Amino acid sequence: MAKKLALIASKGTLDWAYPPFILASTAAALDYEVQIFFTFYGLTLLKKDVSDLKVSPLGNPGMPMPVPMPNLVQMIPGMESMATMMMKQKIADKGVASIEDLRAACLESGVKLIACQMTVDLFDFKPEDFIEGIEFGGAATFFEFAGESDVNLFI
Amino acid sequence: MDFDKELDARGLNCPLPILRCKKGLAEIENGQVLKVMTTDPGAVKDFQAFCKQTGHELLSMEQSESETVFHIKKRAA
Numbered sequence: 001m002a003k004k005l006a007l008i009a010s011k012g013t014l015d016w017a018y019p020p021f022i023l024a025s026t027a028a029a030l031d032y033e034v035q036i037f038f039t040f041y042g043l044t045l046l047k048k049d050v051s052d053l054k055v056s057p058l059g060n061p062g063m064p065m066p067v068p069m070p071n072l073v074q075m076i077p078g079m080e081s082m083a084t085m086m087m088k089q090k091i092a093d094k095g096v097a098s099i100e101d102l103r104a105a106c107l108e109s110g111v112k113l114i115a116c117q118m119t120v121d122l123f124d125f126k127p128e129d130f131i132e133g134i135e136f137g138g139a140a141t142f143f144e145f146a147g148e149s150d151v152n153l154f155i
Numbered sequence: 156m157d158f159d160k161e162l163d164a165r166g167l168n169c170p171l172p173i174l175r176c177k178k179g180l181a182e183i184e185n186g187q188v189l190k191v192m193t194t195d196p197g198a199v200k201d202f203q204a205f206c207k208q209t210g211h212e213l214l215s216m217e218q219s220e221s222e223t224v225f226h227i228k229k230r231a232a
Binding site: 022025026029030031094095096097102105109 | 166167168169170171173174176177195205208209
């Protein structure tokens with residue numbers, strides 16, 4: 001019987017969009033059955049348009065910067081867009097997949113994407129905000145699959 | 156070494172070489188051989204792990220300066 005991977009994706013920034021989609025698509029390639037439960041800011045990753053995902057250097061001392069940059073400078077308007085632009089350029093230069101591509105690979109290989117119904121309501125999102133082929137569910141829905149999974153990760 | 160299909164995954168980074176390889180294997184018959192060319196340094200370990208977990212046979216792995224070429228035989232079923 002196929003192994004199972006259950007993921008919770010809770011973050012909605014460009015950098016944190018990668019781990020769930022990389023792990024899910026790879027696990028599917030390894031013949032795992034995979035579900036990702038998207039909750040809170042993670043829901044952003046299910047929007048039709050993910051081209052506006054951003055990465056912020058603010059309050060992230062671990063982010064490699066070309067020159068040392070204090071928080072006071074990073075809060076200047078436009079810095080976040082600039083950091084995002086630089087990150088996207090690096091992603092393209094290094095042959096790293098785009099989030100769109102990884103998400104498409106997940107859908108193509110049968111990864112089940114579940115949007116947390118409670119957070120959808122909380123943020124006033126509408127079903128038509130999201131891509132086709134996803135499901136909506138709550139915590140009990142997650143555990144139905146997670147309870148019998150071999151690997152469970154919260155991201 | 157003989158092969159039935161060739162896949163160029165050069166310039167691609169994790170996890171794309173593995174995803175492409177999986178796709179390539181789906182397009183050949185059981186027992187046929189897929190040749191994959193990569194430049195991702197992580198591919199060396201990843202392809203071994205992929206084959207070990209999926210049951211496809213890693214026939215060979217040739218490393219040169221900047222490239223690694225894999226020959227993978229698709230499992231019987």
